[in-house]
Amino acid sequence: MQDVEYVFRIDAFTPDNLPMARLAEYLGALAKLIGHKDHTHFVSIERGSAQLVHRVEHIDAPKVDARLTRIRSGDASKEASRAWRELDDLLANDNAVGTLTERETGKVILPFPGRTRPKPIAIPPFRENAMIQGQVVRVGGTDNTAHAILQDGDTSHTNLSMSREIAKQLAHRLYGPIVRLHGNGRFERQGTGDWQLLDFRVDRFEELRDQPIDHDLRALREIDGNGLMREDAYWAGRKLIDDEKEPSS
Structure with missing residues (x-):
């Protein structure tokens, strides 16, 4: 397989008015999308709309093709999906639409709706009783309210507040067993449709047993x-x- 060139087109810019700092952001996001940075090279910016041409060496071309196919089919890894979202967010913030095209065939590999994607429904943050769980990786604080960080796989729960008494008990479980925290959380809906935990007030906790x-x-x-x-x-x-x-x- 030969080297493959791709063209990322941004319809809201031309090579003359694309700011250098913004170009750097797009190139960085593109590198994350391709995922094989050592064998991917920036070639040029072509005229018309701003068209960022980049070349993938033959050694990684099949891997990149498979990666882009998985993104298009919705079967990509979290890391690859985040890279696609980062590029689309850049486009949306620039009131732009983009495409990733294979240069030789002209085939659109990935569309980026950017400004045309549906606007998320605005929902104000709200509080409700909830529970979260994970491993305690930090406990501390210098005021009357102590704080902690909980790690649950790839997710870090931060902005957790509690009494010093609960904090002392959790400190004994630092990097230890999984714990479940009960309390009241403030949640906000993100533009992606995901919910983000903004803060959490811990009332009590329980240690989860690891048994068959x-x-x-x-x-x-x-x-x-x-x-x-x-x-x-x-x-x-x-x-x-x-x-x-x-x-x-």
């Missing part, structure tokens, strides 16, 4: 009238246990 499912099933079966003594329920429970113990391939 058969332990929980045995505890449930000891409760009178739970229905788990039936033969069909028993074998359903056994299947859960066997599935858990079976090594992953």
Whole structure:
């Protein structure tokens, strides 16, 4: 496979009026979208609308093609999807629409709706009782209200406030077991449709136990009238246990 050139077109700019700082932002976002920075090179800005030409070396061309195909089909990784969103946000903020085209064939690989994408419904932030969970990775504070950070996979829960007494108890679980915090949170809907936790006031917490499912099933079966003594329920429970113990391939 030969080197492949792509053209990213921005309809709101020309090479004469595209600010250099904004060009740098677009190129940085494009590099994230392509995902193989060592073998992707900026070539030129062509006239008409601003058209950013970049070349992917043959060594990574198939990987880039597969990556862009997954983005187009909606089956991309979170990192690749964020890169697409970052480019589209740049376009929307510039009142622009964009396309990523394969230069040789003229085929549009990815469209970027930019200014034409549906406007999100504005919903003001609101508070409600909720719970969050994760591993405690920071506890501290110098005033009467202590603060913490909770890590749940790729998500970091910040702006968590609590009494010093709760903070002292959480400090003993720093980098330890998963905990579940109960309290009141303030939430805001983002332009992407996702909900962001702005702050959270912790009332209490519980430590989640890390134990096999058969332990929980045995505890449930000891409760009178739970229905788990039936033969069909028993074998359903056994299947859960066997599935858990079976090594992953």
